[in-house]
Amino acid sequence: MINVSFRNEFSWALIVVMAGAVISLALSLQAGLFFMFFAAAAWWTWEHPWDGFTFFIIIAPLLPMFKITQTIGTVTLIKDVIILTLFAKLFLFPLLQKTLPYRRNMLFAPVVTLALWALFSLLRADSLLLGVLRARDIGLYALLYFAVLYLPRSTKRWRETASWFAASVVVVLLLAIYQWFFAVDSAVLRFDPVRDIWIPRLSSIMAHPSIFGQYLVLAALLGAAIAWHTRGRTRMTAALLAAATVPFIFLTYSRGVWIGFILGIGAMALVVLARAALNKVRGPQVWRWAGAGGAGLLVLLLLAIKLTPVGVYVRSALDPTYGSNEERIEFAARLIAPMANVEALVGRGLGDVLVQNFRAVDLQAIDIAAGAAREVQLTKNATLVDNQWLKTFVEMGLAGLLIYGWMFWRVGKQAWQVTEITGLWGLGFLAAFIIQGFFIDIWDIFPTNAAFWVVAAMVSGAGAVDAAK
Template sequence: MSIKSWWQREVQASLAWIIIGGLVAAFIALFFSWQLGFFCLLFMATAWWVWDNPEPGFWLLIVLAPLLPMLKITQTIGTATLIKDVIILTLFMRQFLWPLIKQTLPYRRAALTAPIVWLVIWTIIEMVRADNGLLLGVLRARDIILYVLLYFGVLYLPHSKKLMKQRLYWLLATSLVVYLQGVYQWWWAMDSAVLRFDPVRQIWIPRISSTLAHPSIFGQYAVSISLLVAALAAYSKPAGKRAGWLLLWLMSLPFIWLTYSRAVWIGLVVGIGVMVTNWGATGVAKKISKRTMLKIVIGLGVVGVVGVIGASRFTPIGLYVRSFVDPRYASNRERLEFMARLIAPMTNWEAMVGQGLGDVLVQNFRQNDIELYDIAVGNSRDVQLTKNRTLVDNQYLKTGVEMGLTGLLLYGWIYWRFLRTGAVDMKKMGREGKIISLWGVGFLAAFVVQAFFIDIWDIWPTNAMFWIVAGLVGASSQMVLINEKK
């Protein structure tokens, strides 16, 4: 290719797009707000870069995911958090939508496609049925549908052992930064911590939240990283390397403990338990009979139950365990009040199809004061506060009220497909595929449990983390097919 043709095809086209983007940003800055103009230019540049570099764009999303909540501290820079939306939409269009239109989309085992399509359709129906304002319904639908696109963006990225390893390293490096921020908060910024009443010592105690604003959200992120490290330890060789991963796993436990979140603690225990069961089943099931395997599982279950009962009766842990179900405990009482207010007014028909997105505000006597003007001028603080008023500390309760039993069944369908994809015969996989599949199974178990305590589908970055892991697990199963063909 001559220099002249290269100049005409590449440089001139790029300059044209730069001029168009600059003019659009200048128009917005002059006639609306300089802040919106600046962010418009930033978002266009980000979309352009991610389109040309989808894999580094995915790394950028991994790095920014736990750090963006810090940017919501002021009205001025809160709009910058929308950069995640730009990356997600660009990845979806670059890796899935545009190849689909051009009929060049590569084959992937997209096991979640059917439930996702039905979930999107049902979400749109519930958005239209929203009784508490269509605008709030649109915001709720955006929280559901936007992050679903991340599944396709991740699944249809190029995948190889080298790329999988790079992604895991980026995730672990980012988690190190988040943990260091947690250490700083605990020792030098205690005033920023969220307080909770300690039933053992009868005092109010600070809870670590690092960059994620709330201890339960930080805890879910920490549990996800802890389960990943456990999966790395399970398939690491030699023994010294495995010991190093186990040491890192033990070092993550104090951060999880200092969240003082029951959802986080239970999620970690359940996730590790499911991972150990799956790991043992894939490695041992073909060497022993099913009857012997059943005896081992029952025996371990009995030992676990006896251990929990003993710890509850004879150690201070008992106060924490009893607080899980004690209705006199403050957070339990609040959840019971939520349940009574939300479920009592529902008719049989509403129990099946829901009351519409955002309708939980009415039963909780909360006000919807968001207007289109707030979104147009980038008033991110008021928008976020209005969305926060829809939180009821139980994702299944919220989904049942807004989307009915139909919505709950759709999410259950997604869980089931996720589990089947991650629990395939891992003997056919390479080391990286085994690590991601084992991590995915444990992550799903912890996620399902934590949803009983927080609105895990509606909070960043827990919602994005689910679809990222789902996409990576689907890619791991795809790598099995490639190995079989070879």
């Protein structure tokens, strides 16, 4: 006899196939096939949430490579499907059924406030379509926070996910090596206005060297935190992974990435020293590590400034005539100058950074409905101003900046209270994330924006476990 479960699954599969056929006839065969593919992914994620989350972590660095393509860019929507399915499975349905398990949810109030303010800013947007895209970037990844927070607690599964993340980092690094040695020059060389030459800037399979660098900073800080809190083979492997990312971080030639990496490592070192001082640790081991590490980093930094282009780029950070700085100053002047006093407080509306940058919206509702990833991405790229906090100020005003500041404060405070790997990593990542926001629209850049919510959920969940010990 055919059991009830099989009949239900067969019925749903038949409905999906029929719906896919209708979509194929109404829109295109490609749209119908993608619909069935996403439906299958949603079903699998619903049945296996941990596997779905791990799969999301594995494919995250690969998706930017497909996003700008004309034919298969729609496949990048699989991340949206996984996030929405995890949110519904782990948070929304249990909440409605009153079976939601307890978790310390440190960001509930800030996230709800952010959602309400984003809705208000959406209603003020000059272009509703562009405002919807911006609201989607703000809201979608916030749902990932709730999904990760309410994952079934399992130390074994977190270790497996960390191992898969490390494996994906290794693959990304190997592809960067391939890019360096075998890719065509146009895929590697970028113009350096400081020295008036073309220089190799690695981006691996990601859309830009800065995105590649941010991903590596995330991995390097995690490796450093694991190396500090573990022993034996685990410490050796984590330290090796963190060290392996450093040459690639350098070869991104991204000042935001460099500064974020240094501040992230520095923040983690300060946390270790502060905790040692507060706990009155007077043994020589911690202080020997701190002294040796600080001296080593100082020597490496001085050598890098003296013998490599790092010194040129560090000095250019304060040079207003440097091309990148000049462009950012022009952005700031054009965006801030026309703002009224009220707009400075509440913002101009989501996406309202186009007119001052002499750009226009070339997107229709059908493009969004059909999942035209390339058109959507090009439209979103038109809103980039290379400074997330400037963009937030223009779109959402001082109120928006305060909401994000509130959120960062909650994450930092909770991470400080967590004495394990997650707390140390969380503080380092938060420092790097905030400083990188001054150089790139970091809330719009995947997978770094998703990484923030994953780290925040891990910190929040670890805080409850740490407090229970």
